[in-house]
Amino acid sequence: MSIITNINKVFDHRIRLGIMSILMVNEYADFNTLKELLDVTDGNLASHTKALEKAEYISVEKQFIGRKPNTRYATTKLGRLEFKKHIEALEKLINKQ
């Protein structure tokens, strides 16, 4: 049972897992980069980033590059910690069987 408790509901979706994976190995990534890598629609990506932002696992920074608005995302300390826990729990689940 203790293993199951580490499976994080917030990460329990392919796209959210993908967003976190990309942000774990990059200092930051902007909206379009995430969109291309994950191959999702704007609305879909926005709703998932919002969920992660709400849980305070990622931080959002809005800025302008020239005249174009640019949104970039980065993991927070909490997000990295929770993601690692989640991965460890996944690995344990896989190894158990």
Added chain:
Amino acid sequence: MESKDYLKDISEIKNLMNKSSRFISLSGLSGILAGIYALIGAATAYWLVTNYSYGTLTLDGWVFRTCVLILGLVAFFSIVTGILLTTRKAKKHGEKIWDNTSRRLVFNFLIPLVVGGIYILIILNQQKYGQTGALMLLFYGLALINASKYSIGDIRYLGFIQVILGLICACFPGYGFWLWVLGFGVMHIVYGTWMHFKYDRN
């Protein structure tokens, strides 16, 4: 049933981490060709020096200038071939050639290389010629090791080999030419062949 899903999750995580942080479309074939150019260049220079310069290099002579020109040509054609073949491979894989990952790769590769190049020019100006071969191998090796974090991890080992050859070369400057041939010529061909069979043929 559930375990299978989690396994898929893990492999997708790994895949995304690699794809978003590493540029992996480097072509093995370009390594082979770079090695061949280096060998041709070295053979031409060797032939020039033994036939027209009695085995020694005088620095203001045309033989020396031609050797420098050959070195430049080898570097130029290696870079052009590398860019062309890598672009072709990236296109085939549906990857962008100039994105964050390739920019980071080129930038990190160039840091040790440019520093080394400037350093070599400085000591050449001070009439210290003996270590040139060693320095080229050393800085090129360090550039590869630095770049390996942003590309196929395997190029790190090529970097280590170049650095080791560079250190040997520093101890035995008399064999500088042959170690240069081994490092830039033979090792590129061996390595390129290995990469070609490991990654390109599928």
